[in-house]
Amino acid sequence: MLKFVSLLALVLGVATAKYLDAPTSVTLQVYYETLCPDSIDFLVHQLHPSYVNFGGDVVQVELIPYGFASEDNSTGEKVFTCQHGPEECYGNKVHSCVINAATVNQTVNFVFCAERSASPANSTILQGCAEQNDISWTDVEDCLSSGLADDLLSANGNKTKVVDPSFIPTITIDNVYSQDNQDGAIKHLKTLLCNILQYPIEYCRC
Numbered sequence: 001m002l003k004f005v006s007l008l009a010l011v012l013g014v015a016t017a018k019y020l021d022a023p024t025s026v027t028l029q030v031y032y033e034t035l036c037p038d039s040i041d042f043l044v045h046q047l048h049p050s051y052v053n054f055g056g057d058v059v060q061v062e063l064i065p066y067g068f069a070s071e072d073n074s075t076g077e078k079v080f081t082c083q084h085g086p087e088e089c090y091g092n093k094v095h096s097c098v099i100n101a102a103t104v105n106q107t108v109n110f111v112f113c114a115e116r117s118a119s120p121a122n123s124t125i126l127q128g129c130a131e132q133n134d135i136s137w138t139d140v141e142d143c144l145s146s147g148l149a150d151d152l153l154s155a156n157g158n159k160t161k162v163v164d165p166s167f168i169p170t171i172t173i174d175n176v177y178s179q180d181n182q183d184g185a186i187k188h189l190k191t192l193l194c195n196i197l198q199y200p201i202e203y204c205r206c
């Protein structure tokens with residue numbers, strides 16, 4: 001009995017220590033491209049369900065659309081080349097404008113809507129997804145035509161260069177890359193987050 005009690009105390013102690021050490025929120029940076037199948041899969045099947053089920057207070061999300069794009073500004077204008085062609089640059093710019101103007105909640109839901117569609121860089125679909133989330137499409141068009149979208153995409157290029165990803169999407173946690181977390185996020189983000197947060201929220205039990 002005594003043995004059992006001390007074992008119980010030990011287990012509780014360890015559990016409490018773990019709980020006290022565990023972070024109460026996690027910030028994910030997601031480096032992605034709008035037409036990359038691996039990005040689409042991650043955004044739709046990993047990121048969105050985790051964001052919705054853990055909540056935006058617990059899972060904070062920073063989206064950085066750019067990926068393996070490149071920029072030529074030698075003529076004074078910013079000209080981008082994207083891995084999946086000009087349509088992807090357009091999609092990345094629209095996402096950049098939304099990220100800049102909308103709340104994270106609106107943005108994550110917009111991205112989910114667009115990326116799970118049959119044609120994630122189609123302007124009609126992007127407009128529909130924006131309107132569905134109370135994001136002004138007129139503002140997005142102004143962003144695209146004013147040059148703001150180019151500046152935002154260029155800034156995403158700078159951020160991406162710092163991480164120097166070898167795979168897209170790349171996910172960092174609190175701005176730190178680790179291969180284990182990358183693999184965990186891609187494979188099963190929910191499990192990774194449950195492990196990091198270390199507390200038995202209902203969602204982690206099912």
Ligand SMILES: *[C@@H]1O[C@H](CO)[C@@H](O)[C@H](O)[C@H]1NC(C)=O
Binds near residue numbers: 070072073
């Ligand atoms: C010009 O393009 C390069 C990449 O080719 C980029 O590193 C640099 O930040 C750009 N400069 C400006 C001012 O945007």
Ligand SMILES: *[C@@H]1O[C@H](CO)[C@@H](O)[C@H](O)[C@H]1NC(C)=O
Binds near residue numbers: 105106109
């Ligand atoms: C986030 O967006 C969803 C879908 O548009 C909405 O149902 C939910 O109420 C929003 N949550 C917050 C905290 O704004």
Ligand SMILES: *[C@@H]1O[C@H](CO)[C@@H](O)[C@H](O)[C@H]1NC(C)=O
Binds near residue numbers: 119122123124125
């Ligand atoms: C975009 O989607 C709309 C609605 O689904 C469709 O009618 C249109 O042909 C598409 N445009 C392109 C360029 O694929």
Ligand SMILES: *[C@@H]1O[C@H](CO)[C@@H](O)[C@H](O)[C@H]1NC(C)=O
Binds near residue numbers: 151152154155
């Ligand atoms: C990107 O970085 C370059 C310097 O490396 C800087 O000149 C440029 O202004 C930055 N661009 C943006 C949009 O932050």
